[in-house]
Amino acid sequence: MKSKSKILLSWSSGKDCAWALHQLRQQANVEVVGLLTTINQQNQQVGMHGVPADLVHLQAKSIGLPLWLVPLPWPCSNADYEARLQDCWEQAIQSGISGIAFGDLFLEEIRDYREKQLAGTGLTPLFPIWQEHRETAHLAKEIIAAGFRSRITCVDSRQLNPDFVGRDFDDDLLIQLPDSVDQCGENGEFHTFCYAGPIFSETISVRNGERLSRDGFQYVELLPSVHSHR
Numbered sequence: 199m200k201s202k203s204k205i206l207l208s209w210s211s212g213k214d215c216a217w218a219l220h221q222l223r224q225q226a227n228v229e230v231v232g233l234l235t236t237i238n239q240q241n242q243q244v245g246m247h248g249v250p251a252d253l254v255h256l257q258a259k260s261i262g263l264p265l266w267l268v269p270l271p272w273p274c275s276n277a278d279y280e281a282r283l284q285d286c287w288e289q290a291i292q293s294g295i296s297g298i299a300f301g302d303l304f305l306e307e308i309r310d311y312r313e314k315q316l317a318g319t320g321l322t323p324l325f326p327i328w329q330e331h332r333e334t335a336h337l338a339k340e341i342i343a344a345g346f347r348s349r350i351t352c353v354d355s356r357q358l359n360p361d362f363v364g365r366d367f368d369d370d371l372l373i374q375l376p377d378s379v380d381q382c383g384e385n386g387e388f389h390t391f392c393y394a395g396p397i398f399s400e401t402i403s404v405r406n407g408e409r410l411s412r413d414g415f416q417y418v419e420l421l422p423s424v425h426s427h428r
Contacts, residue, residue: 202229205297205324206266206290209233211249211257213348213367214301214327214382216392217341219261221326222299223397228324231295232264233257234286236279240272247389248352248417253402256422260398280315287319297322303384304332338372338381346395349404350388353416357387360416364406391420 207222207230209215222230235244235254242251251267258265268282290298298321302308309325316323329337348367353360358379365371367390372381379387393402407419 202227203297204229204231204293204295205299206230206232206234206295207299208301209235209254209257209265210301210389211235211244211247211254211392212301212390213341213346213392214303214384216301216346216348216395216397217337217344218299218301218327219397220344220346220395222324225326228297230263230299231293232266233261234266234268234298236268236270236282238272238274239269246352246386246415247391249391249420253391253404253420253422256402257392257398260400260402262399283315284319287316287321291320295321297324299324299326301327303327303334303337303382304329305384334380334382334384335372338367339369341382342368342372344396346392347401348390348392349406349418349420351391351418351420352389354387355411355414355416357385360411362388363409363416364418 205228207215207219219230222228237244237251243249244254255265266286268286270282271278298316300312300323302325312323350363350365350367353363375381383389391404393404403423404420405423407421409416409418
């Protein structure tokens, strides 16, 4: 019997990487053995998503996979970024991992960059939810119908009304998104935090904290809710 290929999943904390994990777990020939997340060392948050590292740890615990945290300096040059990830690639190879999966949907330049990053490392880039025809409207509905629940944590105010930040990614929101905005936010219009769905053993209770503007983006501070059974 052929053994499964061990892979890491690039984990931003949002709905797309959550959906990617859901899809990968239905493939018989691969096994996701860890979640790879880059964290801003200064504010202990996930990049553009603005999600606190503590919440990402809760996700990993509920999913049942180890978190591979890659701390990044701030500001972070591209050279620094690539050097930190190169260390991670080497560690992955030593751990018997053969590929890195990404939740990218259709941006060719991003996919090309990932492939160039991994060229010659011995790791294969995987794109399990790639949309050849950019059919993200159908994908967005499919993610919601499957039971995934996500919160919008960041909005690019130049592409979308900042009032959308802090809202749940649901059918009502999809109806209200302007035609100019990709239904999955693939052009960077918005970013999410996934807190429930079939990949989780339990829902991660979160509440909205303060809103803040930074460099043309609107963020909401996500905070863990106090569980009623405590």
